[in-house]
Amino acid sequence: MSTPRHLSAALALFFLSTAALAETPDLGRPAEPEEIAVWDISIGPDGAGLPPGNGTPQQGETVYTAKCLPCHGEKGSGKPNDQLVGGLGTLTGDQTAVKTVGSFWPYATTLFDYVRRAMPFNAPRSLSNDEVYAVCAYILQLNGIIAESTVMNAQTLAKVQMPNRDGFVPFSRQK
Amino acid sequence: MGRKRSAGDAPELAAGNGLLDRRALLAAGACLAGAGTIPARPAFGAAELSVEPWMTEPGAPFVGYGQPSKFEAKVVRTFASAPGTTGTGASRTPLQRLNGTITPNGLHFERHHSGIPDIDPDLHRLLIHGLVKRPLVFTLEALARYPMETRVSFIECGGNTGALYQKEPAQLDLQASHGLLSCAEWTGVRLALLLEEAGVEPQAQWLLAEGADAAGMSRSVPMKAVDEALVALYQNGERVRPSNGYPLRLLLPGYEGNMNVKWLRRIKVTAGPTMTKDETSKYTILLPSGKSLQFVFPIETKSVITHPSPGLNMKGAGLYEISGLAWSGYGKITQVDVSADGGKSWAPTALQEPVLPKALTRFRMPWRWDGGSAVLQSRATDGSGYVQPTRAALIAERGTKTFYHFNGITSWAIGERGEVRHVYA
Numbered sequence: 001m002s003t004p005r006h007l008s009a010a011l012a013l014f015f016l017s018t019a020a021l022a023e024t025p026d027l028g029r030p031a032e033p034e035e036i037a038v039w040d041i042s043i044g045p046d047g048a049g050l051p052p053g054n055g056t057p058q059q060g061e062t063v064y065t066a067k068c069l070p071c072h073g074e075k076g077s078g079k080p081n082d083q084l085v086g087g088l089g090t091l092t093g094d095q096t097a098v099k100t101v102g103s104f105w106p107y108a109t110t111l112f113d114y115v116r117r118a119m120p121f122n123a124p125r126s127l128s129n130d131e132v133y134a135v136c137a138y139i140l141q142l143n144g145i146i147a148e149s150t151v152m153n154a155q156t157l158a159k160v161q162m163p164n165r166d167g168f169v170p171f172s173r174q175k
Numbered sequence: 176m177g178r179k180r181s182a183g184d185a186p187e188l189a190a191g192n193g194l195l196d197r198r199a200l201l202a203a204g205a206c207l208a209g210a211g212t213i214p215a216r217p218a219f220g221a222a223e224l225s226v227e228p229w230m231t232e233p234g235a236p237f238v239g240y241g242q243p244s245k246f247e248a249k250v251v252r253t254f255a256s257a258p259g260t261t262g263t264g265a266s267r268t269p270l271q272r273l274n275g276t277i278t279p280n281g282l283h284f285e286r287h288h289s290g291i292p293d294i295d296p297d298l299h300r301l302l303i304h305g306l307v308k309r310p311l312v313f314t315l316e317a318l319a320r321y322p323m324e325t326r327v328s329f330i331e332c333g334g335n336t337g338a339l340y341q342k343e344p345a346q347l348d349l350q351a352s353h354g355l356l357s358c359a360e361w362t363g364v365r366l367a368l369l370l371e372e373a374g375v376e377p378q379a380q381w382l383l384a385e386g387a388d389a390a391g392m393s394r395s396v397p398m399k400a401v402d403e404a405l406v407a408l409y410q411n412g413e414r415v416r417p418s419n420g421y422p423l424r425l426l427l428p429g430y431e432g433n434m435n436v437k438w439l440r441r442i443k444v445t446a447g448p449t450m451t452k453d454e455t456s457k458y459t460i461l462l463p464s465g466k467s468l469q470f471v472f473p474i475e476t477k478s479v480i481t482h483p484s485p486g487l488n489m490k491g492a493g494l495y496e497i498s499g500l501a502w503s504g505y506g507k508i509t510q511v512d513v514s515a516d517g518g519k520s521w522a523p524t525a526l527q528e529p530v531l532p533k534a535l536t537r538f539r540m541p542w543r544w545d546g547g548s549a550v551l552q553s554r555a556t557d558g559s560g561y562v563q564p565t566r567a568a569l570i571a572e573r574g575t576k577t578f579y580h581f582n583g584i585t586s587w588a589i590g591e592r593g594e595v596r597h598v599y600a
Contacts, residue, residue: 024368024371024372025317025320025321025322026372027313027317027318027320027321028303028309028311028312028313028317028369028372028373029311029312029313030309030310030311030312031302031303031304031310031311031312035312036302036304036310039302039440039441040304040441040443041391042383042385042393042443042449042451043449044445044447044449044450045447045448045449045450070259071258071259080258080259081257081258081259091461091465091576092463092464092465093463094463096576097461097576099456099461101456104455104456104467105455105456106450106455107450107455109450110450110451110452110455110456113449113451113452114451114452117390117391117393118288118289118389118390118391118452121259121260121263121289124289124389124390124391167465167466167467168455168459168466168467168468168469169466169467169468169469170468170469170470171460171468171469171470171471171472173473173475173505
């Protein structure tokens with residue numbers, strides 16, 4: 001026992017901690033690209049993940065009238081649920097802010113992501129990609145962000161400039 | 176302060192309008208006797224001490240899962256759903272009817288975006304993919320074999336106390352104004368361990384966490400949150416309740432509730448934030464300038480008096496314990512001061528041990544109410560020295576166009592009949 005006790009304790013601790021790092025349960029199974037593709041429905045703000053397909057505002061109006069209007073009102077006017085259209089100019093001053101897709105949402109990709117994953121409320125994941133593109137096109141067109149003739153697809157949707165795109169500042173606790 | 180009290184001494188006043196030294200209650204018998212404040216008690220006569228029926232026959236049989244006394248039927252969550260839905264909205268914890276710091280599982284607040292999914296744990300999977308070397312799928316059975324950690328953590332909705340931004344003080348009870356706040360002991364697997372097995376690529380700065388509910392609730396989480404993140408399987412010792420994410424949820428201690436994704440099914444490691452619906456159109460703080468503060472993650476230091484509070488009225492002059500909760504998403508609560516004169520004078524309260532970081536902290540303060548009007552306030556300080564601001568200071572900075580992340584001081588006015596009202600002071 002020539003090693004001082006505190007040193008051997010330190011060495012033991014060292015080996016313990018490196019062993020703990022090296023040996024983890026490792027009970028996950030490798031995920032295959034095809035199965036990841038089925039689950040990975042999130043769309044990045046650069047459009048990464050947008051699927052093939054397309055839709056026009058006119059096609060979107062048909063889908064909207066059948067599946068969205070009962071909750072979101074005529075032309076996205078809201079009631080009983082969220083208003084989707086209008087509200088431009090209400091973000092400043094003392095008035096009540098009307099935060100809609102048109103007045104507030106910074107990215108059109110978020111609209112595609114959310115509609116595809118969560119809408120219509122009673123049947124999420126039931127719309128085809130074409131229908132999602134079409135509904136997005138309709139809501140964007142009602143907000144005056146795209147023209148009636150604009151087709152939404154993976155390329156065009158990612159390029160849409162939303163009115164409030166620069167309206168956000170990352171929070172920091174130190175001002 | 177260090178002098179020894181004898182039985183005849185009155186407790187020392189610590190601040191205006193009857194606030195006593197926080198240690199006075201420890202020697203309550205002596206103080207009360209000395210101060211002569213023991214109220215006259217109504218005479219019940221012999222009937223109060225009669226032999227009750229439950230002493231003259233055997234009690235109820237065993238049950239598999241216990242329930243509270245039927246006499247506690249008022250201690251329930253209150254809830255409201257979005258139009259046309261039954262499970263989409265929020266339920267609130269009855270903070271004014273609880274004590275201590277841990278929220279019973281059946282009373283933990285809820286916020287659901289498309290109801291509560293009925294998940295078969297044998298079919299549930301957790302996928303970790305994106306910027307990793309080895310994308311992995313975990314079963315519950317596999318996760319149950321991992322080393323686990325336990326920590327007490329509050330969860331508060333980023334929209335809790337949003338009504339306090341309103342221009343007039345909302346006349347709500349504590350459950351309605353502050354009830355999107357709960358605290359539990361959570362047990363689970365460190366997310367860092369699972370990410371280590373998957374092998375995070377150097378350019379990864381964010382995660383996307385996604386739930387298995389019908390809204391596919393998803394939030395971007397900065398990589399620094401992983402340090403304390405748990406994939407939680409247990410809540411107060413039992414499996415996480417369906418309403419809180421069964422079979423597993425993400426726990427990010429101190430971060431706004433919405434990020435603690437329930438029914439966690441997918442973690443995608445990314446370079447930047449995904450800009451989901453909830454981190455853009457919701458949970459951002461719209462300022463009077465029209466700009467919005469985004470990625471407001473930890474809950475800022477905050478406190479509220481739970482006893483008394485609106486609906487819990489005072490019953491005659493005398494000695495009371497003021498009690499409440501303080502919490503900070505940035506760490507430990509180090510001090511809570513209370514005022515009984517609307518902020519003119521303050522005195523420090525006693526903090527109930529153990530004081531844990533990012534957990535609810537119970538504070539207590541003896542108060543001799545003289546039966547006159549008073550305005551009670553509490554003010555928390557955290558380990559960084561940050562002091563909870565007045566409502567006026569917070570509004571001056573943020574305006575009233577938002578309802579997220581309000582953490583200003585809350586004021587309860589006591590009227591001469593003992594009624595408690597929410598006021599701005």
